[in-house]
Amino acid sequence: MVLKMNSLYSPAIILVKPQLGENIGMCARAMLNCGVTELRLVSPRDGWPNPSAISAASGAISVLEKAKVFNTAKDAIADLEYVVATTARSRDMTKEVLSPEQASQAIRSRKKCGIMFGPERTGLENDDVCLANAILNIPLNPEFSSLNISQAVLLACFSWLSADNQFVGISQPEENETADKGDIDALVSRLEKDLETSGFFSNQQQKPTVLKNLRNFFFRISPTKQEIRTLHGIIISLTGRK
Amino acid sequence: MVLKMNSLYSPAIILVKPQLGENIGMCARAMLNCGVTELRLVSPRDGWPNPSAISAASGAISVLEKAKVFNTAKDAIADLEYVVATTARSRDMTKEVLSPEQASQAIRSRKKCGIMFGPERTGLENDDVCLANAILNIPLNPEFSSLNISQAVLLACFSWLSADNQFVGISQPEENETADKGDIDALVSRLEKDLETSGFFSNQQQKPTVLKNLRNFFFRISPTKQEIRTLHGIIISLTGRK
Numbered sequence: 001m002v003l004k005m006n007s008l009y010s011p012a013i014i015l016v017k018p019q020l021g022e023n024i025g026m027c028a029r030a031m032l033n034c035g036v037t038e039l040r041l042v043s044p045r046d047g048w049p050n051p052s053a054i055s056a057a058s059g060a061i062s063v064l065e066k067a068k069v070f071n072t073a074k075d076a077i078a079d080l081e082y083v084v085a086t087t088a089r090s091r092d093m094t095k096e097v098l099s100p101e102q103a104s105q106a107i108r109s110r111k112k113c114g115i116m117f118g119p120e121r122t123g124l125e126n127d128d129v130c131l132a133n134a135i136l137n138i139p140l141n142p143e144f145s146s147l148n149i150s151q152a153v154l155l156a157c158f159s160w161l162s163a164d165n166q167f168v169g170i171s172q173p174e175e176n177e178t179a180d181k182g183d184i185d186a187l188v189s190r191l192e193k194d195l196e197t198s199g200f201f202s203n204q205q206q207k208p209t210v211l212k213n214l215r216n217f218f219f220r221i222s223p224t225k226q227e228i229r230t231l232h233g234i235i236i237s238l239t240g241r242k
Numbered sequence: 243m244v245l246k247m248n249s250l251y252s253p254a255i256i257l258v259k260p261q262l263g264e265n266i267g268m269c270a271r272a273m274l275n276c277g278v279t280e281l282r283l284v285s286p287r288d289g290w291p292n293p294s295a296i297s298a299a300s301g302a303i304s305v306l307e308k309a310k311v312f313n314t315a316k317d318a319i320a321d322l323e324y325v326v327a328t329t330a331r332s333r334d335m336t337k338e339v340l341s342p343e344q345a346s347q348a349i350r351s352r353k354k355c356g357i358m359f360g361p362e363r364t365g366l367e368n369d370d371v372c373l374a375n376a377i378l379n380i381p382l383n384p385e386f387s388s389l390n391i392s393q394a395v396l397l398a399c400f401s402w403l404s405a406d407n408q409f410v411g412i413s414q415p416e417e418n419e420t421a422d423k424g425d426i427d428a429l430v431s432r433l434e435k436d437l438e439t440s441g442f443f444s445n446q447q448q449k450p451t452v453l454k455n456l457r458n459f460f461f462r463i464s465p466t467k468q469e470i471r472t473l474h475g476i477i478i479s480l481t482g483r484k
Contacts, residue, residue: 026390030393033386139403144274144301145275148271151271151393154393154397155396158382161381162381
């Protein structure tokens with residue numbers, strides 16, 4: 001196998017609320033084993049930097065030194081165009097479920113991608129899963145499927161590294177780039193505000209579920225930047241407000 | 243993906259001189275994640291059982307409780323018919339080098355197989371590698387390829403679990419079983435003794451290398467039980483001794 005790592009955009013690894021420094025260090029080691037170097041941390045429980053992470057990284061210090069810290073998962077993925085969320089549990093939302101191979105092919109065909117992992121004890125919350133384009137499911141022994149987080153990171157990164165580059169890519173005119181997650185967030189936040197003003201949420205109890213479904217829809221579909229602009233225009237037109 | 247684990251013979255995982263109990267525990271967890279349950283330990287440094295292993299196994303206690311301990315790698319693989327040795331370094335011996343997929347296919351086509359891993363700090367010694375039929379090489383970032391042992395176990399086991407069952411198998415008459423590694427060891431030990439008696443090792447300095455090459459040859463080729471009997475007959479005939 002010839003490794004053509006420099007010719008590929010490797011995915012960012014996003015750890016949402018990781019608990020143990022040791023695990024963050026082992027994740028960094030597993031990433032670098034596979035040539036994946038961009039680590040993003042969302043509210044690490046024990047703060048950052050973390051000495052336990054350094055000793056557990058067994059030399060993968062460059063990954064830890066370059067790691068960026070964010071307050072929310074939404075912030076951490078704002079500049080990405082395609083994100084998969086890892087979760088062992090099935091979720092009550094419409095979202096493509098991919099095998100490691102399928103996720104790797106999808107990531108290899110795009111430029112700015114990320115793979116998101118939840119806290120060790122609980123995994124990702126629904127509110128974070130709904131920010132992703134797809135769910136990555138690693139098929140394991142159904143009677144004992146709980147992976148250590150660094151093991152999950154390793155399997156995802158190794159699958160990316162080993163994937164054949166057979167994906168034919170996505171037909172997309174150059175002037176028609178995929179929107180960043182930040183663009184989508186701006187659209188959805190605006191829509192939420194306008195819906196609030198227009199009295200859309202008559203039932204306050206159901207509001208969180210409605211919002212989650214709305215967010216899930218827009219984050220999943222990978223609209224282009226032009227489509228986002230069009231959708232803003234539609235909202236303006238419908239509300240009659242600028 | 244449909245998991246047909248019960249219809250498969252899963253490989254034994256052989257840890258040669260493992261150092262940290264934590265790592266043994268994490269190996270057990272990774273094994274059970276992939277439905278691999280047979281753990282064999284060769285001279286674990288800190289003795290056995292080991293409380294650190296139990297706490298690191300995160301519930302994979304059944305694997306640890308059934309683990310068997312051996313004095314030597316040779317003893318640990320005596321009842322197996324096909325063994326692969328994991329090593330990152332290239333070795334000065336003739337031995338097929340397999341990718342994880344290739345190793346998994348080879349293992350899936352046989353009944354009593356094992357995958358052997360060396361101590362954390364040094365990896366397998368040549369004397370243990372030469373007991374294997376083939377070398378398993380996991381292609382990783384060439385600039386940072388040292389895996390934690392539980393990560394190596396996970397990749398090998400996950401590859402076994404995910405392998406398509408496309409291997410067509412080996413054409414072999416039922417009465418012509420592959421010899422166990424123990425049968426091979428008995429033959430080679432006998433040959434060594436006879437060669438000693440016949441003055442074969444005139445150069446005592448080269449003797450260890452010659453013995454290693456001899457052992458590598460017989461352990462690699464998977465002779466049948468009948469062929470082993472024939473080889474014993476040849477030795478008897480050549481030496482004129484019973």
